[in-house]
Amino acid sequence: MTTPQRHDGRTALVTGGSRGIGRAVSRRLARDGALVAVHYGHDAQSAERTVKEIEADGGRAFAVHAELGVPGDADTLWAAFDGALAGQGAEPGLDILVNNAGITLPRRLAEVTEADYDRVFAVNTKAPFFIVQRGLERLRDGGRIINVSSVATRVAFPPIIAYTMTKAALEYLTLALAHELGPRGITVNSVAPGYTDTGINPTLSIPEIRQKYAQASVFERLGVPADIADVVSFVASDDARWVTGQWIDASGGAHLGV
Template identity: 70%
Template structure:
């Protein structure tokens, strides 16, 4: 059963088959949206996500496009258009969630030029051109939601290059919010902190888990659903007067010394 706030809406979630992206896909489908689950390299996870949505009474389809390579945005939109038409749905999009990204756990002294180019290609260049080439598809009154990170507020030297990519995404968010306001399109960034996904294998160590949980005001590790619920709010009409914002979703991490 769906809640209905996003009924008749079409949503695209990049990297929507695993981790935070999967939780976002499931959550927006519960709101009644038709969810396009983008994936880059794991068709099994994408198929499972779509099956889970459909089993709960929602609507979804998966499509593949590799990000971080030349022509990635054009390939993504071509695949999206084809998959959408195959479902018999009308063209266009209401909500774009730029979630796909990669991390780079290296100190600045260890980052190579290849490392740097790769993380910026996936985390910055790809969403930039996905948005650029998607604006003609995005309906007036739509939503762009960029998944940023708490590392733009909190210093983590061991992921410096990654943090830079999320800072760039925050700046893009602010700029686009100003540009797209006349069309009624809101643009916001949601910034998770430490979240329990496969990207954080260190959470399997009990001591590390306890130490990282203590960084939050709630003394626990974030869950993908914590982030998805915030995205659902920003995607809805309830957030129509919120744009150009960086929504801190770190569970109050590092609020005090």
């Protein structure tokens, strides 16, 4: 007798789901039984590779393309999702939305231009807002929204000031949505990674910086995408049905002693 998986019968959408943390989240949700829409903005090859990896593991997935941070991005995303989901022969609707897509801006206050500021907020904050707004009619009662934030919102870290501001705004969105959507049984939480070994952070190629970031964790290592994906899958599960409006530290205890 096969034991049911925690996400059997559920459909998930992971924005930025083809690389880094998003790829790990897509693979974990699929391994736990979900049909996963792997969203990508530019790298179709990575998205298709992620889909093939999921299928090779016995899971189900499909790629969805939409550039975020441009006018109409949320409508474009949902139109692509609806069409691709129909092509899978699946029932319309969504159970799990993971707002993971984001860009970094490694610049201090004096170096941030208005164009920089507008771009990072458009992708990291505006896009998730309207993705949720346009997607609520698709999200089933009892569904899950998980916003990927950052542990940087809990410490002063001037080299990424504008980026961190986008994540702080996302955390308020989490609180407000949790309150508004609670009557529908929908939980909304933020999961906050710390220093994680992905391609999004080019400074990790510098040994001294890599060692410094690793030592920020009480475990004295960098996080890996699977560390974050495991937490996201739990928060998306029925086991976390009584957890909503929360900021969940998934940083390996980064900066606990500072």
